[in-house]
Amino acid sequence: RAKQQGQTRSCVFDAVMHQSAQGRLALERDLRQALKDEAFELLYQPIVRLPDGELTGFEALIRWRKPDGSRVFPGEFIALAEETGLINPLGDWVLREACRQIGQWQRNEGAEQDFYISVNLSSVQFFQANLIETVRSAMSEHSVQPGQLKLELTEGILVDDNPQIVDRMRQLLAMGCGIMVDDFGTGYSSLSYLQRFPLEVLKIDQSFTAKIKESTGLHLVRAIISMAHALELGVIAEGIESEDVAHCLAGLGCELGQGYYFARPLSADQAGRCFESPQAAIGAHQKGHH
Ligand code: C2E
Ligand code: MG
Numbered sequence: 001r002a003k004q005q006g007q008t009r010s011c012v013f014d015a016v017m018h019q020s021a022q023g024r025l026a027l028e029r030d031l032r033q034a035l036k037d038e039a040f041e042l043l044y045q046p047i048v049r050l051p052d053g054e055l056t057g058f059e060a061l062i063r064w065r066k067p068d069g070s071r072v073f074p075g076e077f078i079a080l081a082e083e084t085g086l087i088n089p090l091g092d093w094v095l096r097e098a099c100r101q102i103g104q105w106q107r108n109e110g111a112e113q114d115f116y117i118s119v120n121l122s123s124v125q126f127f128q129a130n131l132i133e134t135v136r137s138a139m140s141e142h143s144v145q146p147g148q149l150k151l152e153l154t155e156g157i158l159v160d161d162n163p164q165i166v167d168r169m170r171q172l173l174a175m176g177c178g179i180m181v182d183d184f185g186t187g188y189s190s191l192s193y194l195q196r197f198p199l200e201v202l203k204i205d206q207s208f209t210a211k212i213k214e215s216t217g218l219h220l221v222r223a224i225i226s227m228a229h230a231l232e233l234g235v236i237a238e239g240i241e242s243e244d245v246a247h248c249l250a251g252l253g254c255e256l257g258q259g260y261y262f263a264r265p266l267s268a269d270q271a272g273r274c275f276e277s278p279q280a281a282i283g284a285h286q287k288g289h290h
């Protein structure tokens with residue numbers, strides 16, 4: 001089709017393609033350098049009990065700190081990191097850093113309290129040959145106890161019938177790493193995987209949470225929660241932005257949630273202060289950054 005539209009059109013198209021290939025190369029080069037410089041940072045978003053906001057744990061969310069002080073969001077670099085394989089060293093860093101933080105909180109602010117950090121695992125990383133070893137050594141280096149590290153996987157991994165997936169999950173579970181399904185409801189998989197895999201929690205995607213004030217949205221969220229409970233899975237609602245929505249979810253029996261209403265993703269120092277009072281997470285959204 002581009003051919004039919006003549007030379008000019010296809011020259012412009014080539015120029016755009018070329019530019020974006022260069023842009024990708026530059027991004028890849030910068031990512032490699034950032035890995036060497038350890039220019040990444042984890043922010044921690046509280047996961048709280050509904051509706052009162054009592055802290056139960058945190059989700060770790062990666063940011064890339066640029067030399068000029070700006071922060072780059074994962075949406076801008078995770079996909080390229082996956083394509084180039086850089087996600088493996090990057091993901092290893094995230095696991096070790098989260099475990100280091102667990103160890104530090106356990107010795108200090110969080111000593112009196114049960115808590116966990118959940119880490120997002122890319123599917124590329126899940127299939128990495130030495131994943132189990134990486135998790136095991138990160139946990140033991142920082143004396144992480146069973147239940148303190150959880151892993152978030154997207155439905156993409158769960159469509160596969162590959163028996164290795166179940167094996168791998170069992171090994172992770174045996175180490176005390178519960179597995180959550182992230183962005184539940186946005187994948188294309190059948191629901192049968194929910195029975196096939198040893199899962200702990202469904203995280204309702206924020207696109208559903210956002211529509212809970214509409215009647216079809218409400219029906220959908222109610223159905224997800226009752227299905228999760230029938231399968232003896234926990235439920236976390238993502239993207240809670242108002243008190244109304246928190247109460248509505250609690251009324252539907254959703255026990256856990258996270259979102260800007262309770263707290264934005266916080267720096268490790270800010271997150272550490274959430275241990276001071278059981279409901280410190282509420283209102284932290286005024287102090288947090290992105
Ligand atoms: P996710 O795991 O579903 O994380 C939730 C995203 O929603 C985060 O975006 C979070 O900042 C944002 N969020 C939290 N509360 C609210 C709210 O009330 N309203 C709205 N509109 N958004 C909210 P973020 O930090 O930009 O992360 C985006 C995605 O990047 C994550 O989605 C996850 O898939 C991926 N990601 C983040 N950190 C890592 C990581 O360390 N490794 C890997 N592989 N992926 C990561
Ligand atoms: Mg997540």
Ligand code: MG
Binds near residue numbers: 203
């Ligand atoms: Mg999610």
Ligand code: MG
Binds near residue numbers: 183
């Ligand atoms: Mg998401």
